[in-house]
Amino acid sequence: MPKSTLNLGSSPNDGTGSNLRTGGTIINNNFNEIYTNLGDGTNLKPYIDFADDTSTVLRANIGQPITVTGGLGIDTAIASGKLQISVNSSVLTATASATLTNKSISLTNNTVTGTLTEFNTAITGTDFASTDQTQTLTNKSMNGSLNTFTNIGNNSLTNSGFTIRDNTSTTDVVSLGETLSILGTGSVSSSVTGNTVTLNVSNLSNSDLSGSAGITNANLANSSITIGNSSISLGGTLSSAGNFNLSGTSSLSGTGTIDTTGSGSKVRANFANFASFPNYANYSGLFALEETGLVPYVASQSGYIRLLSENDGVERHTNVTITGISNGDVLKWVSGNGRFEPSAESGGSSLIVQEEGSSLSTAASTLNFVGSAVTATGSGATKTITITGGASALNDLSDVTNSSPVAGHTLVYNGSAWVQATTPVSQLLVTANGSSAFLFTGAGFPSTSGDNPALHLKKGNTYYFINNSGGSHPFRIQSTTGTGGTAYNTGVTNNAASSGAIIFHVSMDTPATLYYQCTSHGGMNGTINIT
Structure with missing residues (x-):
């Protein structure tokens, strides 16, 4: 320190x-x-x-002088109160030059560059091959693209030849200095020009040919072909054929007739899409089918014309438009536009409505019959409307369930049907004050209640809580408080619903105190008093 x-x-x-x-x-x-x-x-x-x-x-005692002396190649000096240690000229540095006498130098990891002007006794001249001398090399590896070897016997080479092989994998070795003869046989002849050998082939038999070589029928073993039941010479013209089949890019011309009435006959012109159709100018009259959408066409000299099929609507006709059409419209001819256009149905003035034989005072252009029990029959100009008898009891109505009613029962709508209520029924409409409180309107409230009022329910009565709070406030009746309170499900239908009716049949053994709670918002709650 x-x-x-x-x-x-x-x-x-x-x-x-x-x-x-x-x-x-x-x-x-x-x-x-x-x-x-x-x-x-x-x-x-x-x-x-x-x-x-x-x-x-x-060990130098305090006060005892210390002498620092130099060694081999090291000099020491004291100047200006400083001890300097340095190497002298006997040390060979990286940038200095020196004459080495009687020194041994290992060249294992060193590289000697430049030109050797002389050899001393440690390196003799016979250890090197100079440019003006000959040298015998034993067990040496030579490389370099500028070296030339002459008068080397084949027996002195590891690989003294090269191997040739024919199509049957038979091999032979040609030694260096030997002559390799490439001779033709049969239809093959050979010729040599400079360092190039040319093989010539002529008069082949039982061979596959390609290219543009000309072969006459006289040189063919089979100079004709058979199509169906007909035979034709190569280069000839076939006017008709039986059992005829074409595929790929084949074509026919002339005035011949192709009969496709046979059970196996077929003519196909189906394509994956319109872009795959052939040039219409070359196939005028071709019926073609676009597989995408199953759309038929016929070719003409000016292009492909789309044909109508059962998959098309009336708008595919060139003289029909359905632009702006609405439900109940009909198509009417507009002579000024030369086409059929959508128009509202105006009806006629000749419809007379009769009631059990007596004519009504007003003729009608439109007559509507409504109801599930109405049926219409008839053909031609006469139509019959049949209205079956109406319901004779409430149970005959499809949306009423009234099984074994007794005096005092009432019908209550539960949101989808009218059902039988065996106890007095009251309805409370439930809304919300934001996410802070429930509000109530209905039985017992002359107007909308304040926030989270206490409710007073009677045993033996039924209460419908209609949750219209917006769908994000589940209304649950509970036996304990809080959003994690215990649900009270005895006599309760659809408890904790976010919308619709929660039905509570208050039995005689219902606890005196229950609670209502929004399960998503802790502040929306209140007390239910049962008496």
């Missing part, structure tokens, strides 16, 4: 110097560092030890 110094202040007792405790600490720190480095206070170390690379130790 650096030496610690006592602060003596500017003048005696001016209060700016170190106090006694601080001064004692500074003195102790200074002595501790001296004792740590020079001894423990009992045996001081009046010396300095020096050790070299061989761990030999030199």
Whole structure:
């Protein structure tokens, strides 16, 4: 550590110097560092030890001079109070040049560059092949593209030839210096020009040919072909054929007739899409089918014309438009536009409505019969409308369930049908004040209630809570409080519904106190008192 110094202040007792405790600490720190480095206070170390690379130790006492001398290639000097150690000229540096005498140099990891002008006794001239001498090399590896080897016998080479092989995998070796003869046989002949061998082939038999070589019928074993039941010479014209089949890009021309009435006959002209159709100018009259959408066409000299099929609507006709058509419209001819256009049905004025034989006073252009029990029959100009008898009891209605009613029962709509109620029924409409409170309208409330009012229900009665709070406030009847409270499901239908009717049949053993709670918002709750 650096030496610690006592602060003596500017003048005696001016209060700016170190106090006694601080001064004692500074003195102790200074002595501790001296004792740590020079001894423990009992045996001081009046010396300095020096050790070299061989761990030999030199001890110099305090006050004893130390002499630093140079060794091989090392010089020492003291100048301006500094000891300098440097290498002298006997040391070969990376950038210096020197003459080496009687030295051994290992070239294992060194590279000698430049030109050798002479050899000394350590490296003899017979160890190198100079440009003006010959040299015998034994077990040497040679490389380089500029070396030339002459007068080397084949028996001195590892690979003294090359291997040739025919189509049957029979092989033979041709030695260097030998002559390789390439001879033709049968229809094959050979010729040599410079370093090129040319093979000529003529008069082939039982061989596959390609290219544009000309072959006459006289040179063919089979000079005709059979189509169906007909035979035709190559180069001839076939006017008719039986059992005829064409595929790919085949074509027919002339005035011949193709009969496709046979059970196996077929003519196909179906394509994946319109872009795959052939050029219409070359196939005028072709009936083609676009597989995508099953759309038929016929080719003409000016293009493909789309044909109508059962998959098309009336709008596919060129003289029909359905733009702007509405439910109930009919198509009427507009001579000025030369086409059929949509128009509202105006009806006629000749319809007379009769009631059990007596004529009504007003003729009608439109007569509507409604109801599930109405049926219409007839053909031609006479139509019969039959209306079956109406319901004779409430149970005859499809949306009424009234099984074994007794005096005092009522019908209550549960949201989808009218059902029988055996107890007095009251309805409360439930809405919300944001997400902070429920509001109620209905039985017992002359107008909309305040926030989260207490409800008073009677045993033996039925209450319909219609949840119209917006779909995000599940209304649940509970036996304990809080959003995690216990649901009370006895006599309750559709409990915790976010919309629609929650039905509560209050039995005689219903607890005196229950609670209503929005399961999504803790502040929307209240008490239900049962009496």
